[in-house]
Amino acid sequence: MSSDEPTYHQRVAREKRELIVAAATALFLELGYDRTSLAKIAERSGVSKATLFKQFPTKAALFDAIVTESWSAADEGERPPAGDVVRGLGAMGRRYAELLRRPRMTDLFRIVIAELPRFPELAQAQFSNGKMPYFESVRGYLLAEQEAGTVQIEDVDLVATQFLGMISNYIFWPVLLVPGWEVDDERVALVVDEAVRTIAARYATTEVSHSG
Structure with missing residues (x-):
């Protein structure tokens, strides 16, 4: 069972990342980049602030991820x-x-x-x-x-x-x-x-x- 845990955790992390990116994209379109905070993105995506900050420490890093993934x-x-x-x-x-x-x-x-x-x-x-x-x-x-x-x-x-x-x-x-x-x-x-x-x-x- 333990050998399957990294795969499971990687899948969960990927799913959360996708939720964050989708929420950020929607908020940037609705509110604009300046008025969108990481806290709002965390709330919209349904993940904790700690989880979001761990993957994206800054809003600029999150935008870069949107670009790269697009x-x-x-x-x-x-x-x-x-x-x-x-x-x-x-x-x-x-x-x-x-x-x-x-x-x-x-x-x-x-x-x-x-x-x-x-x-x-x-x-x-x-x-x-x-x-x-x-x-x-x-x-x-x-x-x-x-x-x-x-x-x-x-x-x-x-x-x-x-x-x-x-x-x-x-x-x-x-x-x-x-x-x-x-x-x-x-x-x-x-x-x-x-x-x-x-x-x-x-x-x-x-x-x-x-x-x-």
Whole structure:
């Protein structure tokens, strides 16, 4: 029985962490970052203050956790191997689309936008802990493809930005800003495929298959 106790305690800790993060996200949206205290978060989440402080000693640490968990993808696996730019970018583009379509992602951006004038550090946390790590994964993949000779790119940072922008500008920003905007799964797949085709058509060194 004792060998099962760490697993049980880890599960309980994880469940409490999820409750805390969900409560904090909701309160940040309702009250704003400044007016939300750790005590209010503990009360809303149903955990003791001691439990909350043990996991998140400051509100900034809690916000960082929201960012990190919003951008995390438990099933993302390894970066695609170089050699097939259409297949590799397709996998990364679909993963990015899945991340952007998470309800928590929309909530995160709304918090950052609302609090930007008073708390620019929230935007910095979102950029440094969220967007940049994913950007770097795409950048690293493109560099690997260039090393393999499948693409020829002068400015990898620019191309990674273009690729992600083609996806987010259609399936994320309108959802954030336009009431009632919806993008179904079929449309999302088309948006990702067209972004891949655009990059491949411009930068691939040889003719590639455009099949999804």
